[in-house]
Amino acid sequence: MTVLVTGAAGFIGMHVSMALLDAGEHVVGIDNLSAYYDVQLKQARLDELRKYEAFSFLKLDLSEGESIVPALAEIPNITKVVHLAAQAGVRYSLEHPFDYTQTNVTGFLAILEYCRQLDKLEHLVFASSSSVYGGNTELPYSVDQSVDKPVSLYAATKKANELMAHSYAHLYGIPLTGLRFFTVYGPWGRPDMAYWTFTEKMLQGEPLPIFNRGEMKRDFTYIDDIANGVLAVLAAPPVNNSEAAPYRIYNIGNHRSEPLLNLVSTLEASLKVKANLKMMPMQSGDVKETFADIDPIRRDVGYEPATSLQEGIPKFVEWYKSYKKG
Incomplete structure (x- = not known):
């Protein structure tokens, strides 16, 4: 059987x-x-994936909505999705709002409709975001908290995804799990x-x-x-029973809230370069702190993050230098 991964050229x-x-x-x-960012980087990621015989790729735009469902239906033997x-980025959503509703809302609806028509679908796992917590001040962020006050359109579209997913789980019995990602970084990452x-x-000697x-x-x-966490969740779909829809939401983070300046000092040590800091006011749509409560995903699927910022940033720097050398 086969797993369908949307956004496969993404980070x-x-x-x-x-x-x-x-x-x-x-x-x-x-x-x-x-x-949205360098397409050559996306092509380079695909080049890495094409080294596997068991990988195939289709260029499709989910934001085309209902018209894309027949093309998806041509993909055989899909059991998991x-x-x-998604259209990512909090700040970009301030300038290009329609990109977010088309990609994140219409595109997700296309996937839900596609999955509704699959005969042997075992599980659909989808990306949500820590941004849904908005201006919540109770830390760490728990999936039991209210997320009804987003502070960016990006966050609002991700909350919409969660609501749409629950409705399809309830109506059609589709096993659905949403993952609220927390500031993901590493090799092959996003340039924004x-x-x-x-x-x-x-x-380049420029101020930060x-x-x-x-x-x-x-x-x-x-x-x-x-x-590793996504694969563990994918292998453990929620149960469909009479008491509740087969639907879950998890935080997936490091369960460690680090000051931004720790990122700077870790980069200084890895790059052996002193940073020139330019202090700025808070940006619209941004939040002061994120911190994931990961007890539910740890309890249910054994998720256990193993990499500290001090371990992960040098790995990114090593990859970055190699990638830029071409």
């Missing part, structure tokens, strides 16, 4: 696909190869993330914009821990 999508392939699964990846395709932009600016004047914390989560 998390590539690593999840590779982990599945290493585990002996057949993977069909789809992606629209959007120009990992939906990671702080750890990447900071690395570039430090190597430090928002909220450094009073920021993030639950930085290394990509290998994320991929």
Whole structure:
């Protein structure tokens, strides 16, 4: 049987696909190869995946909605789906709001409709985000907390995904699990993330914009821990019974909230470059701190993050230098 991975040319999508392939699964990846960031990086990720005989790729744009469902239906033997395709980025959503409803809402609906028509679907795992917690001040963030006050459109679309998923689990009995990712980083990462932009600016001698004047914390989560967690969740679908829909939400993070300036100092040690800090006010749509309560995912599937920021950042730096050398 085969696993469908949407957003396979993305950062998390590539690593999840590779982990599945290493585990002996057949993977069909789809992606629209959007120009949100460097398409050459996405192509390079696909080149890595194409080294596996059990990987195949289709360029499809889920934001086309209902019209894309027949194309998805042509993919044979799908038993599990990992939906990671999304328009990411809190700040970008302030300037390009329609991109988010088309990709994150319409695109997710296309996947739900596709999965509704599959005869042998065992589990659909989809990407949510820690951004849904919005301005919550109770830490660590728990899946039991209310997430009804998003502070960005990106977060609102991810909350919409969770609501849509529950309705399809309830109506059609589709086993669905949403994962709220917390600040994922590592090799083959996204160029719009702080750890990447900071690395570039430090190597070029440019100042680093430090928002909220450094009073920021993030639950930085290394990509290998994320991929391992996704596979563990995928293998354990929620049970369909008369008491509740087969639906769950988990936080997936490192369960460690690190000051932003710890990221800077770790990069300084890895790059052997002193950072020039430019203190800035808080940005619209941003939050001061994220911190994941991972007890439910740890209890249910044995998820246990193993990589600290001090271990993970040097691995990213090593990859970054190698990648830039071409």
